[in-house]
Amino acid sequence: xxxxxxxRDEIRxxxxxxxxxxxxxxICAGCMRTVEEIRDWSRMSGEERERIMAELPGRxxxxxxxxxxxxxxxxx
Numbered sequence: 001x002x003x004x005x006x007x008r009d010e011i012r013x014x015x016x017x018x019x020x021x022x023x024x025x026x027i028c029a030g031c032m033r034t035v036e037e038i039r040d041w042s043r044m045s046g047e048e049r050e051r052i053m054a055e056l057p058g059r060x061x062x063x064x065x066x067x068x069x070x071x072x073x074x075x076x
Contacts, residue, residue, distance in 0.1 A: 027059055
């Protein structure tokens, strides 16, 4: 049986299986998509997926580092 049956001519999901939604930015820390984009990915057109894929690299700065916790206490 050929693997060609499972190949599809579409933009693959950017999912890297690190599914953690940032509480403030509301984007996934793994793939940088919004919750809505993740939900709707399978129903999107190729053009919509291309647009989102082009935006993803610019979203990383939206994930602010936490300022509290042990590391913050140690710097005092």
